[in-house]
Amino acid sequence: MSEGQIPHVDHKIEACLDRELSPQEKAEVHAHINQCDRCAALWKESEKVRAAFAADKSDGPLRPVWPAVQDRLIESRLSGRGIAFRLGASVAAAAGLLIGLYMGSIDVTGNGKMTQMEEETWSEFGSLLGMESSGSLDNLFLSPVDEEDEAL
């Protein structure tokens, strides 16, 4: 069989050298290379390049990697705690606002008086918190302490 009639195996040479071919495919590649100067030359060139790669050794890191990684881990944990604190503080502030609004008995309908449903709702809320609702806008800015002082 002349070289012109043999299907070349250059596309399989690398896979063969990388041991990725089945035993049958590998045998076919070797059989072809024994008859084809072109593919045999490519095989030799590949082997040389691979040998050069094998000789290229890394000297390893310039310095141990762990200390710097540890520092950054600590830093990220601390900034994570900072975020959690701010989030917690925001939630606490929102809860405080709600409680304050309840204590001031905001008129959610805008007509100066609570509806019976609103009164019942706030009353339930207040009993959960152990407080009484006053039911009008007049006491919006009065705290229970202020009311006691006024009474005195």
Added chain:
Amino acid sequence: MTDDELMERIADADDEAARLLVERWERPVFAFLERMLGSREEAQDLAQEVFLRVCTSAKRYRSDGRFRSWLFRITGNLARGSLRRRKVLSWVRFEPGLHDREADNASPDNPIEGEERKRLVRAALEELPPRQREALLLQRYEDMSYQEIAATMKISLAAVESLLQRAMVALRSDRRLKRGLS
């Protein structure tokens, strides 16, 4: 202790486990980055970034015995990101002319050895497109199978074969490398 076992401990903020894992993998990760980027300093910085990501992502890691693939996926992504930024900044890669001088000194009667050969290999690698370079480094230096490379780079097996084939064709044709190796 296996890598998966260490990762479970790292997810519980065990710094000793993190230290063990970093020390186990720092050399191959650094070597990969050094060859991808062509700079030891940059490889050092990026290696820190790789392990920081590994540690902070520990809770999301699935223990399925494929730690190496996962590690080198992170490493490859960071390396390619760095190369993209470098391209944008038009950073000069190796010292220009150094490899040319070395290659010019070569002749068929005086093949280049040792450090010079290493520089030729690195220079030839640096000419490859990042994806080809990455696949080649995983195959040559990490001894990964094509299947594992495909899992690491999240590409098909056929794509791995194509990348490696094109990479080796380019390297075989590299004039300076060819002269230096003859």
